Every structure is written in C-alpha cells, then in structure tokens.
Amino acid sequence: MENKEKKDIFESIWHFLASVQLAIIVLITLAISSIIGTFVEQKAEPAQNIALLAKFFGDSAAPSVYNVFAKLGFMDMYGSWWFTTFLVIFSINLIVCSIDRFPKTWRFIKTPQKPMSGSAIKSLPIKKELTFKAGINTIKDEFMNSLKASKYHVSEATEENSVRLYTQKGKYARLAVYVVHLSIILIFIGAIIGIRFGFKGYLNLPEGSTSNVLYESQTKSIPLGFYVKCNWYDTQYYEGGDMPKEFQSELVIIEDGKEVLKKVIEVNDPLTYKGITFFQSNYGMMPNAVGQFVLDITPAGRQEKRIWLRFGETFEIPGTGIKGRIHDFSPALTRDRNTGRLITYSDNMVNPAVAIEFMPPDGNNYVGWILKRYPETGIIPGGHSVKFVDYWGVEYTGLQVSKDPGVWLIYLASILMGISLYICFFISSKKIWVDISGDKKTVSVVVGGTTNRSRLNFEREIDQILAHASHAIEGRSNK
Amino acid sequence: MNSSVFFDISAGAYIAAMITYVIYLVIRNGTVGLVASGITIFGFVSQTAALIIRWINSYDFWMSSHPMSGFMEALLRGAPLRNLYESLIFFVWSIILGHILIEFKYKNRSLGAFVTPIAAMALLFIDISGTSKEIQPLIPALQSNWLLFHVLLSFLGYAAFGVSFGAAAAYLIMVTESKKEIPYIIGSVITGIFIVVLVGMGIDFLSLSAAERAQLIQSHFLRASLRSASGGVAAVSWVVSIAFIFVVWQFGLGLKKVLGGLNLTHTMLDEIEYKSIAVGFPLFTIGGLIMGAIWANSAWGKYWTWDPKETWSLITWFVYALYLHARFVGGWRGKRVAILALIGFVAVIFTYLGVNLVLSGLHSYGSG
Numbered sequence: 001m002e003n004k005e006k007k008d009i010f011e012s013i014w015h016f017l018a019s020v021q022l023a024i025i026v027l028i029t030l031a032i033s034s035i036i037g038t039f040v041e042q043k044a045e046p047a048q049n050i051a052l053l054a055k056f057f058g059d060s061a062a063p064s065v066y067n068v069f070a071k072l073g074f075m076d077m078y079g080s081w082w083f084t085t086f087l088v089i090f091s092i093n094l095i096v097c098s099i100d101r102f103p104k105t106w107r108f109i110k111t112p113q114k115p116m117s118g119s120a121i122k123s124l125p126i127k128k129e130l131t132f133k134a135g136i137n138t139i140k141d142e143f144m145n146s147l148k149a150s151k152y153h154v155s156e157a158t159e160e161n162s163v164r165l166y167t168q169k170g171k172y173a174r175l176a177v178y179v180v181h182l183s184i185i186l187i188f189i190g191a192i193i194g195i196r197f198g199f200k201g202y203l204n205l206p207e208g209s210t211s212n213v214l215y216e217s218q219t220k221s222i223p224l225g226f227y228v229k230c231n232w233y234d235t236q237y238y239e240g241g242d243m244p245k246e247f248q249s250e251l252v253i254i255e256d257g258k259e260v261l262k263k264v265i266e267v268n269d270p271l272t273y274k275g276i277t278f279f280q281s282n283y284g285m286m287p288n289a290v291g292q293f294v295l296d297i298t299p300a301g302r303q304e305k306r307i308w309l310r311f312g313e314t315f316e317i318p319g320t321g322i323k324g325r326i327h328d329f330s331p332a333l334t335r336d337r338n339t340g341r342l343i344t345y346s347d348n349m350v351n352p353a354v355a356i357e358f359m360p361p362d363g364n365n366y367v368g369w370i371l372k373r374y375p376e377t378g379i380i381p382g383g384h385s386v387k388f389v390d391y392w393g394v395e396y397t398g399l400q401v402s403k404d405p406g407v408w409l410i411y412l413a414s415i416l417m418g419i420s421l422y423i424c425f426f427i428s429s430k431k432i433w434v435d436i437s438g439d440k441k442t443v444s445v446v447v448g449g450t451t452n453r454s455r456l457n458f459e460r461e462i463d464q465i466l467a468h469a470s471h472a473i474e475g476r477s478n479k
Numbered sequence: 480m481n482s483s484v485f486f487d488i489s490a491g492a493y494i495a496a497m498i499t500y501v502i503y504l505v506i507r508n509g510t511v512g513l514v515a516s517g518i519t520i521f522g523f524v525s526q527t528a529a530l531i532i533r534w535i536n537s538y539d540f541w542m543s544s545h546p547m548s549g550f551m552e553a554l555l556r557g558a559p560l561r562n563l564y565e566s567l568i569f570f571v572w573s574i575i576l577g578h579i580l581i582e583f584k585y586k587n588r589s590l591g592a593f594v595t596p597i598a599a600m601a602l603l604f605i606d607i608s609g610t611s612k613e614i615q616p617l618i619p620a621l622q623s624n625w626l627l628f629h630v631l632l633s634f635l636g637y638a639a640f641g642v643s644f645g646a647a648a649a650y651l652i653m654v655t656e657s658k659k660e661i662p663y664i665i666g667s668v669i670t671g672i673f674i675v676v677l678v679g680m681g682i683d684f685l686s687l688s689a690a691e692r693a694q695l696i697q698s699h700f701l702r703a704s705l706r707s708a709s710g711g712v713a714a715v716s717w718v719v720s721i722a723f724i725f726v727v728w729q730f731g732l733g734l735k736k737v738l739g740g741l742n743l744t745h746t747m748l749d750e751i752e753y754k755s756i757a758v759g760f761p762l763f764t765i766g767g768l769i770m771g772a773i774w775a776n777s778a779w780g781k782y783w784t785w786d787p788k789e790t791w792s793l794i795t796w797f798v799y800a801l802y803l804h805a806r807f808v809g810g811w812r813g814k815r816v817a818i819l820a821l822i823g824f825v826a827v828i829f830t831y832l833g834v835n836l837v838l839s840g841l842h843s844y845g846s847g
Contacts, residue, residue: 020808024801031797038787038834078785191783200781238544238616245544247619267619268778279780280619402780410782414769421761456750 017092018100026090033086037077040069049075091188098181105178109171115157115164118435121448126459128466130445131438134477136163139436139443139469142476146469150461152432162437173427174452179420186413193406200404203278205230206286206396210254214401224276224401227254231262232390233283233397235349237373242350247280249397275403282398285331285347291393293326293354300383308392314359317384321361328355329391333369342369349395353377354388428453432462482536483612485529486568490602492522493575497595504592504737512588519591523575530572533559533614540614556617560630563610563835569630571598573638581642581751589743590751593645600677604832607677607684608695625774632766639759640799640827643752647820650748652734654813662814667731669821671724679704679716749813752820753806760799767792791830798823 016022041048046066053069054062073080121127132139140156140163147154152167199222201214210229213221231250238245246266253261253273263271270279290311298304299317307315314325332346333353345351352372358380359365370378370388378386432449447466451458499515538557542548548556559565578594581587648666655663679701684692686703700706704716771792776782783789802819805811811819 020804023804024809027797027801027804031794031801034790034794034797037785038790042785078790243616244619245616246622266622268623270777270780277780279778281779400780404776404780407776407782411773414765414773418761418765418769421764425757425761454750454754456746 017096118446124448127448165434168431176423183413183417190406190409198404279400281400294389296387323359482529482532489522489526500591558627629770636763643755644824646752647817667728671727795826
C-alpha cells in the first residue's frame with residue numbers, strides 16, 4: 001500500500017516533469033523574465049537603473065523599488081539563482097519528456113507495419129474509397145506502380161477475395177525531435193564546460209611590451225603559460241573621414257625564449273595558440289608615454305630608408321644636406337573651421353601628424369606638418385619624401401583573451417540541431433494502406449494513411465497517387 | 480547604374496499591389512486579382528534587379544577601399560545586407576517572394592491583401608525613419624564572412640514569420656464569431672497598435688525638418704503625438720489612438736464576409752500559418768541564433784553575452800518553440816496558436832527594430 005503510494009507520487013512527479021504544460025510554463029517564464037532583463041540594464045551602476053525606474057515609479061520611490069529589484073536579482077538577472085533554476089528546470093523538462101516519449105516512438109519505428117482491412121482503413125484520419133470495373137490484379141499492379149512512382153517500397157498481403165498493400169516512408173524522421181532536444185542539452189553542457197574549464201579575460205598590451213598573464217579583473221591575473229608581445233597597434237581609416245576601416249595589432253607568441261608564432265590580428269580574425277585565443281577588442285593611448293617617430297625617408301630618385309627618432313632629435317635626408325628635427329606632434333590634427341588655425345581634436349590617434357623643422361643647407365629653415373593618413377603631405381621641395389609611418393610606443397592594444405574548451409561541443413551541437421530541425425520540419429513519417437477487394441465485376445478500393453506532419457499535403461499526395469492509378473486502370477480496361 | 484530607380488519602382492508597385500489586392504478582396508473580380516499578381520511580380524522583378532545592381536555597386540565600393548581583396552571576399556563584403564536600410568529592403572523582397580510562392584502553390588490570391596500591407600508598412604517605415612540609403616563603408620566588426628549568411632537566413636526567417644502573421648490575422652478574422660472573443664481582441668489590438676505607431680511616426684516625420692529626420696527614432700520617436708511635450712497633444716493622441724484601435728476591433732470582423740466569399744478556407748490559412756513557421760523556425764534558429772553566436776565567438780570570443788539583441792532573438796525563439804509545442808504536443812489548435820503566431824511576429828519586430836531603435840536609448844549596443 002505504502003509502496004504503491006510512493007510509486008504514485010514518483011509517477012506524478014515524473015509526469016509533471018515530462019509534461020508539455022511544464023514546457024509551456026517554463027518557456028513563457030523564460031520569455032517574460034528575459035524581456036525584463038533587456039529593459040533593466042544588466043550589471044550596471046545603480047544610478048543608471050534608478051534613473052530608469054524613476055521614469056515609471058517617480059523619483060522618491062525609485063531607490064526603494066531598485067533595492068527590491070536588486071534583491072530579486074534583476075540587476076544581474078541572467079546570472080541570478082532563480083533564472084539559473086529556470087534554465088535547470090527547462091533542461092530537466094527536456095530530458096525527462098524525451099526519456100518519457102522515446103520508447104513509444106522507438107516501438108512505433110520498430111513495429112513492422114501490418115496490412116489493414118478495408119473497414120480498418122476507413123477509421124483512419126485520411127481515407128478514400130473508389131470502385132473499379134477491372135480485375136483485382138490489374139488494379140493491384142497499377143496501385144503498386146503508382147506508389148512506386150512516389151518512391152514507396154510496397155509490401156503486399158493476399159487474402160481471400162482481396163489484396164492488401166501497405167507501405168511507409170520516413171519513419172526515422174520521428175527521431176529528429178529527440179536529436180533537437182539532445183542538441184540543446186549538449187549546448188548547455190558545452191557552456192558549462194566553458195565556464196568550468198575555460199576563462200575569459202582581457203589584456204591591455206602597450207606597443208613593444210610583453211606579458212605572460214591575462215586579467216580576469218583588475219586584481220586577478222591568470223598565467224598564459226607563454227609570452228605574448230605586441231609589436232605594434234594601428235587603426236586604419238576610410239579615406240575622407242574618421243570612419244575606422246580596420247583595427248590591427250601584430251602579436252608575437254614567445255615560448256622558451258623563441259618566437260613561435262607571429263600574426264597581424266584584426267576584428268573577426270584572432271590569433272589562437274595552445275587553445276587560448278587573442279581577439280582585437282579595443283585600443284587606446286597610454287598616459288604620459290613617450291614614443292618614437294618612425295619615418296620613411298626617400299631622397300628624390302633614391303632608395304627608401306626607415307629611421308626611428310625621439311622628440312627633438314635630428315636626421316638628415318641622405319645625400320641632400322637637408323636636415324630635419326622633430327618639432328611637434330598632434331594625435332589628431334585638423335584645421336579649425338572658424339579660425340583656420342591648426343588644432344588637435346581628439347586624444348586618440350585619429351589623424352596623427354608630426355611637425356618637422358627642415359633645415360636646408362641654404363639656412364632657410366621651415367616647419368611642415370606631415371600627416372600619417374595623407375602621405376602626399378610629406379613631399380618637400382626638391383621632390384624628396386618624408387613619410388610619417390607611426391608614432392610608435394604610445395598606444396596599447398586591448399585584447400580580449402579567452403579559452404573555451406566547450407566551444408567545439410557547442411559547434412557540434414549546433415550542426416546537429418540544424419540538421420535535425422530540417423528533418424523535423426521537412427521530412428514527414430507517412431504510412432499508406434490499400435485494400436483492394438471484391439468479385440470479378442466490381443472491385444472496391446479503400447486507401448488510407450497516417451502522417452505526423454502536414455495532413456493537407458499528405459492528402460494531396462494520396463489524391464495524386466489515386467489519380468495516377470485510376471487513370472492507368474481506366475486506360476488498361478479501355479483497351 | 481543606380482539602383483534607387485528600381486527600388487522606387489518596386490516600392491510603388493507593392494503599394495499599388497496592396498491597393499489592388501484589397502479591391503480584389505472587395506469586388507472579387509478575377510481580372511483585378513490577375514492585375515494585382517501582375518503588379519506584384521513586376522515589383523518583385525524590379526526589386527531583384529535593384530538588389531543585384533546595389534550588390535554590384537557595393538562590390539565596387541569595397542574594391543575601391545580594399546584593392547587587395549579577392550573576388551569572393553569583395554562579393555561577401557558587398558552583399559547588400561549591411562545596414563538597416565538594406566536589411567529592410569531584403570525583408571520586403573523575401574516576404575514578397577514568400578507571398579508569390581504561396582499564391583502559386585495554393586492558387587489563391589486573397590492572402591495578398593494581408594501580406595502586401597506588411598511589405599508596404601516596411602517600405603513606409605524605411606522612408607519615415609530617415610534611415611540612410613547610401614552605400615556605407617563597412618566597419619571592422621561587420622567585416623566577416625558570417626555577415627551575409629547570418630543576415631540572409633535571419634531575414635528569410637523573419638519574412639516567413641511575417642507571412643505566418645498575415646495568415647494568422649486572416650485566420651482569426653475568419654473563425655471569429657463574436658467581437659468579444661479574446662483571441663480576436665488580442666489580434667485586432669496588435670494590428671491597431673502597428674498602424675498607430677506607423678501613423679505616429681508619419682506625423683513625427685512631417686513635423687520634423689529634413690536634418691532632424693535622420694534622428695527620428697533615436698530622439699523624436701512619437702514626440703509629435705503620443706509622447707508630445709504638450710500635455711494636450713499627448714492626451715488627444717492617446718484618445719484618438721485608443722479610439723482607432725477600438726474602430727479596428729469594432730469593424731475588423733467586416734472583413735470576415737469578404738474572406739468568406741472567396742475560396743479561402745480557414746484550414747488553408749491555418750496550414751499556411753503553420754508552414755511559414757515551419758520554414759521560418761529552422762532558418763531563424765540556424766541563421767539567427769546559431770550563426771550569430773558563432774560570429775560573436777569569432778569576433779569577440781564570446782558566443783553569448785545576453786545583450787538585448789541576443790536576448791530578444793532568444794525570446795522570439797521561445798515564442799515560436801512555444802507555438803510548435805503547444806500545437807503538436809499540447810493539443811492547442813486554431814485561435815490559441817494563431818495568437819501565438821501574432822505574438823511571435825511582434826517579438827520579431829522588436830528583435831529587429833525595437834532593440835536597435837528603442838532600447839538603444841538605454842543600452843550602448845545597436846546603432847543599426
């Protein structure tokens with residue numbers, strides 16, 4: 001007695017966890033709570049969301065409403081205990097309902113199809129009845145042909161005064177839905193593996209410097225196991241404006257004192273070494289840094305030469321006697337529209353320019369601005385060219401660094417999900433039965449079928465098979 | 480060659496087609512129906528030409544700034560699916576394609592009156608939202624091979640959901656007996672709100688100077704009516720809007736007689752509603768969610784960050800997953816699932832437009 005009760009409780013819990021009602025409730029709950037999470041800014045400064053809440057609840061009530069919301073986890077909702085709980089319930093529901101239903105589907109697939117009598121076929125959801133004045137065998141042959149033409153493998157059973165045909169197609173498609181469920185679970189497992197065994201962090205690496213750690217937060221660093229060096233960082237712009245075209249860094253991996261890998265990374269084109277991936281994420285200027293000016297110098301008609309200089313240092317354009325001295329620098333030079341004066345309009349290297357004081361042998365010194373983005377500004381009298389390549393050593397590259405050993409599982413599950421979703425919606429499991437019975441004069445044919453998908457389509461298919469067969473039978477009896 | 484002429488021709492054709500379809504619905508004259516289909520196909524051909532020309536132009540545009548690119552790279556980066564304007568144009572193209580396919584398959588023109596308005600509303604939206612029609616350079620984040628496939632499949636999915644919205648709306652009108660039925664109330668209110676918002680934006684558009692129009696959604700959204708600074712204007716707008724939604728609810732059922740007179744059956748509408756979702760759901764799951772996640776991972780090393788765009792596409796996915804489970808396992812039928820089809824498309828619109836335009840005031844993400 002007690003045992004039975006226990007079993008009942010277990011069973012009802014099982015049924016609840018397997019039920020589509022639970023699925024519906026969980027989906028609605030996840031949807032609604034996710035909506036709230038998109039309106040309340042996640043992991044933000046309290047003031048931001050208090051200001052948002054003030055629009056709905058008024059200035060005085062907003063802070064206390066905020067506190068209630070914050071306690072309930074709405075400010076970091078997707079990581080809150082209750083949202084995680086719903087995701088767990090969602091997974092349990094997926095698993096339990098799949099386990100619950102799978103045996104039935106499996107039995108359905110494994111049970112051989114049996115022929116059906118005319119009266120049994122008439123109880124199917126889709127059924128058609130026809131009569132012919134032709135021989136049973138003729139009719140059978142034509143129905144066989146018509147079904148074969150529609151790519152069915154037909155079996156037949158002969159009874160007294162009747163022939164029964166039966167066939168099915170796509171029975172394994174019924175498994176696809178389980179594969180979809182499985183792939184969702186695999187994605188969750190992949191995500192858990194990533195959280196448990198992987199890491200996500202960042203690394204701001206100044207030009208020319210090397211690091212063997214990355215940072216998860218300002219205080220927590222994680223060792224890389226090797227060294228990474230940033231050779232240079234560069235932003236490229238589209239012509240005629242300040243729209244960025246590419247953010248690039250040249251990274252070098254150094255292990256045991258040796259350079260093992262070198263790559264210029266861009267957004268959408270990271271570098272991966274030993275499972276750790278470096279993504280171009282942002283960039284910036286280092287405060288108070290002093291860098292070096294990289295210039296490409298080409299005396300008219302001669303070879304180009306690259307030189308590195310510090311502020312105030314001088315150089316000579318080979319063979320010309322013209323000397324130059326670094327005079328000034330602006331990270332973003334422009335001409336003020338109103339005053340016509342040269343100004344710096346940004347702290348970032350949007351339009352870097354170097355002012356060089358040129359000192360020709362004749363003593364007529366002059367200062368010229370050379371812009372990195374506009375090499376034609378570097379042509380000086382005499383046809384010589386001074387190209388401003390970079391002000392190197394003042395920028396850092398902002399790298400997003402991650403290791404995610406679960407991501408392959410997520411990709412695999414995604415492919416699995418894509419294929420199984422396709423099968424789920426576009427391949428239906430269909431069964432057709434035909435009963436041909438009667439005496440020599442009139443033969444009645446009953447055709448019926450079942451499907452797990454679109455009934456209307458299947459009905460159309462059966463109609464076509466019927467029409468095809470009837471046409472052929474009539475053709476033969478007219479001969 | 481400039482694509483805008485062909486776009487204008489197609490936009491004109493779709494709006495003309497919408498009117499013709501509605502006339503066809505009312506007077507049920509076969510010739511009118513044929514004309515409506517003809518105009519639609521004409522518009523579609525013109526728009527296809529426009530898309531191809533734009534693609535060629537964007538290809539050249541890419542090549543001019545990236546002369547070292549190979550043919551495939553320039554082709555992928557030049558695909559005209561790169562900003563709000565281009566994606567909306569593609570959405571219209573896909574929904575019209577879906578409509579033409581259905582018309583051929585079901586040999587029935589009546590659904591046109593429900594689907595072409597969605598296309599026309601999208602075109603109207605493009606114009607009044609002041610979104611830029613220029614070919615713009617591609618920012619680094621968008622320079623990925625995933626861009627084309629992600630956006631292409633997502634929008635084919637969105638268009639399929641749009642068709643299911645049209646079918647569900649027509650279905651609800653056909654099967655509703657009384658105006659007091661809850662599914663009908665929900666359906667007519669959703670439709671009413673769509674129209675109110677669009678008209679409200681139209682008023683914004685007219686009240687703004689040409690320069691301000693580019694910022695319509697970001698800074699002036701419904702400021703000329705429902706969200707007006709003047710209390711009187713706002714109050715009147717609300718009253719008029721509610722009255723209008725009431726009118727939609729009150730007279731929407733009038734379409735029932737019209738629909739009944741055509742050989743449009745509610746089983747057929749129910750099937751189109753489901754089938755569009757059956758096409759849209761895998762496209763959206765694979766193209767929208769999965770490819771989006773893979774792209775995010777290859778660009779930033781995070782496949783899922785719960786940002787509003789991602790979250791809203793997941794919400795959309797939940798709604799359609801709910802539709803499918805309620806329908807096939809839960810035994811929900813007819814009106815109840817039709818409502819879910821309507822809600823699903825509202826989520827689609829919010830995923831695409833709402834997040835970029837409305838939530839961008841709250842979040843840094845998404846400038847279109």
